[in-house]
Amino acid sequence: MRVKNKREKIFIGTIVVVLLLLLSAALALQMPKPPVAELKLARAKLVEAQKSGADVFAPMLYKEAQQWYDSAMIGWAVQNERFFLNRKYTKVKEQVDKAIQKADEASGKGIEQKKQTKSVLALGMMSLDQKIAVYEQVYKKMPLPTAVVQAHSQGKMKLAECRVAYEDGRLTEAGKNYKNAVDLIESSGKHAGQLLSHWFVDYPQWKKNGDKAISLSRGGKKVVLVDKYAHRCVVYQNGQAITTFDAELGINWMGDKRLKGDKATPEGIYKVIQKKDHQHTRFHRALLINYPNDEDKRRIAAEKKNGTLARLALPGGLIEIHGHGGKGVNWTDGCIALKDEDMEILFRLVDEGTPVVIVGSLKSLAEIHQ
Numbered sequence: 001m002r003v004k005n006k007r008e009k010i011f012i013g014t015i016v017v018v019l020l021l022l023l024s025a026a027l028a029l030q031m032p033k034p035p036v037a038e039l040k041l042a043r044a045k046l047v048e049a050q051k052s053g054a055d056v057f058a059p060m061l062y063k064e065a066q067q068w069y070d071s072a073m074i075g076w077a078v079q080n081e082r083f084f085l086n087r088k089y090t091k092v093k094e095q096v097d098k099a100i101q102k103a104d105e106a107s108g109k110g111i112e113q114k115k116q117t118k119s120v121l122a123l124g125m126m127s128l129d130q131k132i133a134v135y136e137q138v139y140k141k142m143p144l145p146t147a148v149v150q151a152h153s154q155g156k157m158k159l160a161e162c163r164v165a166y167e168d169g170r171l172t173e174a175g176k177n178y179k180n181a182v183d184l185i186e187s188s189g190k191h192a193g194q195l196l197s198h199w200f201v202d203y204p205q206w207k208k209n210g211d212k213a214i215s216l217s218r219g220g221k222k223v224v225l226v227d228k229y230a231h232r233c234v235v236y237q238n239g240q241a242i243t244t245f246d247a248e249l250g251i252n253w254m255g256d257k258r259l260k261g262d263k264a265t266p267e268g269i270y271k272v273i274q275k276k277d278h279q280h281t282r283f284h285r286a287l288l289i290n291y292p293n294d295e296d297k298r299r300i301a302a303e304k305k306n307g308t309l310a311r312l313a314l315p316g317g318l319i320e321i322h323g324h325g326g327k328g329v330n331w332t333d334g335c336i337a338l339k340d341e342d343m344e345i346l347f348r349l350v351d352e353g354t355p356v357v358i359v360g361s362l363k364s365l366a367e368i369h370q
Helices: 002-030 036-051 059-080 090-139 146-167 171-219 294-306 340-349 365-369
Strands: 223-227 232-237 240-246 268-276 286-289 320-322 355-359
Touching (some): 036 059, 036 090, 059 090, 090 146, 090 171, 171 223, 171 268, 171 355, 232 340, 268 294, 286 340, 320 340
Parallel strands (some): 223 355
Antiparallel strands (some): 232 240, 268 286, 286 320
């Protein structure tokens, strides 16, 4: 009897366990499934979007994707706190799907914008290289204000930093450096260009004087022609250049000489009035010219009269073509300096009375820029 009762209890217990298992399985089938796989995918998509540069180059789309993902995570947490039979993940699923969609859009936009930014920067850096080349070839030797020289140097430095960041893929940093480089290089080039254009207002007179120098040489007479912009001293005879020397000028060589101490090299038609050998000059050899000539005196008197020069201002003098050049910079107080060996040649070629014509440039501004 006892054995029978024991068997019945075991049988009943087994049935109860089976029923409970069946009930659990039925409930499990009915329990809502959270979008775990989708949430993992959305997170992976956000990481992928960030790697593509979307956070920088498509920030609105990337932020929207992040917001949809955050909303889905909050919704998931809220549903998990509910009784399992009352959980609903429909809205969470919609939010995570939106996050995946926006992350994909952000990745595509980020890649596209990144390529476009790289292209713009590459072209921009090339353009700045060209502007630097113009400055180096056309403006660098001019006596520019310190602020202009410093701005150009800083611009070159910023461009170099831009290039390094660009090569490293740090495009945001490259863009900032590029913008700074543009501002500095363009402002310095513009200022230098304005100064040069202002000086070249006198080009018609320079051309006239240059043509006159060549004309004066046609009868076999030697004429010295100095091109200040080109830093050349040329000897003409019979309308032809027979020798050319590099020349260094006054520190403030641009513009005509106006008064004593301005360190400018004069412009005009002069002549040699004295030849000085090494015993009579500390510059190896020298050719003294007749600055100020009559034209200079008239011009200076007119400036004093109209008030652009002080009445007691002195025109200066002792302008020479002399030796001790070859320093590679403009360093004189207004004279024209040649290398000693070149000065030896010039000293033998010319005599007292030889015309010396000094012009700003024999080339027009357009020719220089070309």
